Amino acid sequence: xxxxxxxxxxxxxxxxxxxxxxxxxxxxxxxxxxxxxxxxxxxxxxxxxxxxxxxxxxxxxxxxxxxxxxxxxxxxxxxxxxxxxxxxxxxxxxxxxxxxxxxxxxxxxxxxxxxxxxxxxxxxxxxxxxxxxxxxxxxxxxxxxxxxxxxxxxxxxxxxxxxxxxxxxxxxxxxxxxxxxxxxxxxxxxxxxxxxxxxxxxxxxxxxxxxxxxxxxxxxxxxxxxxxxxxxxxxxxxxxxxxxxxxxxxxxxxxxxxxxxxxxxxxxxxxxxxxxxxxxxxxxxxxxxxxxxxxxxxxxxxxxxxxxxxxxxxxxxxxxxxxxxxxxxxxxxxxxxxxxxxxxxxxxxxxxxxxxxxxxxxxxxxx
Numbered sequence: 223x224x225x226x227x228x229x230x231x232x233x234x235x236x237x238x239x240x241x242x243x244x245x246x247x248x249x250x251x252x253x254x255x256x257x258x259x260x261x262x263x264x265x266x267x268x269x270x271x272x273x274x275x276x277x278x279x280x281x282x283x284x285x286x287x288x289x290x291x292x293x294x295x296x297x298x299x300x301x302x303x304x305x306x307x308x309x310x311x312x313x314x315x316x317x318x319x320x321x322x323x324x325x326x327x328x329x330x331x332x333x334x335x336x337x338x339x340x341x342x343x344x345x346x347x348x349x350x351x352x353x354x355x356x357x358x359x360x361x362x363x364x365x366x367x368x369x370x371x372x373x374x375x376x377x378x379x380x381x382x383x384x385x386x387x388x389x390x391x392x393x394x395x396x397x398x399x400x401x402x403x404x405x406x407x408x409x410x411x412x413x414x415x416x417x418x419x420x421x422x423x424x425x426x427x428x429x430x431x432x433x434x435x436x437x438x439x440x441x442x443x444x445x446x447x448x449x450x451x452x453x454x455x456x457x458x459x460x461x462x463x464x465x466x467x468x469x470x471x472x473x474x475x476x477x478x479x480x481x482x483x484x485x486x487x488x489x490x491x492x493x494x495x496x497x498x499x500x501x502x503x504x505x506x507x508x509x510x511x512x513x514x515x516x517x518x519x520x521x522x523x524x525x526x527x528x529x530x531x532x533x534x535x536x537x538x539x540x541x542x543x544x545x546x547x548x549x550x551x552x553x554x555x556x557x558x559x560x561x562x563x564x565x566x567x568x569x570x571x572x573x574x575x576x577x578x579x580x581x582x583x584x585x586x587x588x589x
Contacts, residue, residue, distance in 0.1 A: 488514035
């Protein structure tokens with residue numbers, strides 16, 4: 223009965239969380255300036271999720287666009303019909319506008335200082351933002367491709383592709399926001415797999431960019447080019463024609479093949495049907511192998527920790543059960559009482575999940 227009473231008291235304290243548990247600034251009516259947004263308000267939570275989705279879009283499509291879509295044909299089409307003739311350009315412009323709006327919102331969003339006080343003064347908020355994420359956010363929000371849209375040169379096309387990758391800096395903020403889910407095993411596994419796929423996607427874009435540079439360069443044996451793109455063209459029967467810049471494999475063929483190569487290299491499978499031939503391609507392949515080994519160590523380490531965490535309760539149960547049996551054997555307890563002791567232990571474990579209710583008090587939880 224006393225155990226049941228203690229458990230009921232514990233449940234009461236947990237379910238009636240008051241001012242001693244919740245942060246003090248969430249229990250008081252904050253005094254904020256006009257047009258200032260609380261950092262824990264529903265609007266800010268929804269807005270952060272919108273920005274998170276836009277950052278994920280940026281992380282996927284910016285490297286792809288820089289590697290596969292920025293070419294002479296695309297630039298010529300943009301000069302003729304304008305910047306908005308490509309739907310992806312319109313989406314990129316909308317993303318840039320949203321990032322700029324996010325910067326303005328951050329200048330009006332409260333924060334919690336070291337004393338757990340909500341700071342709502344605009345000047346202090348701006349100072350705090352300038353010292354923090356302002357530089358990364360402003361660089362990620364600059365529409366570089368729109369600023370140098372009218373320039374007509376191949377160097378400009380390459381420069382646009384490099385500058386657009388600055389948007390990926392916002393992933394640093396996303397990584398910090400997602401760190402709160404590190405205590406959930408399934409979430410960690412999902413994030414690790416997404417990170418693995420995203421890095422493979424980035425490396426596939428770089429792999430194609432290297433192959434494209436090599437194909438347009440002087441990587442030849444005799445009169446035959448030896449880059450992986452030329453080998454792909456020979457395999458699928460879509461030969462390159464130097465007089466026709468639209469010839470050769472399609473973008474779909476090139477991207478799928480590049481992604482296949484990076485996944486097979488990162489996972490150390492390496493079937494060999496797509497292989498590096500030139501020196502730059504071989505150097506990049508070595509880097510991919512090194513990255514793959516580090517990712518393998520990280521993923522397997524996290525998976526081992528998650529599995530160990532999942533089975534830690536079972537291991538503690540078997541350890542305690544073994545101690546009960548040793549106690550019974552040492553004191554030579556009769557069969558009937560032995561069975562009752564084992565059943566009591568099993569019932570108590572299923573009831574408390576191995577938690578010692580005498581060692582845990584409501585005061586420990588509320589402190």
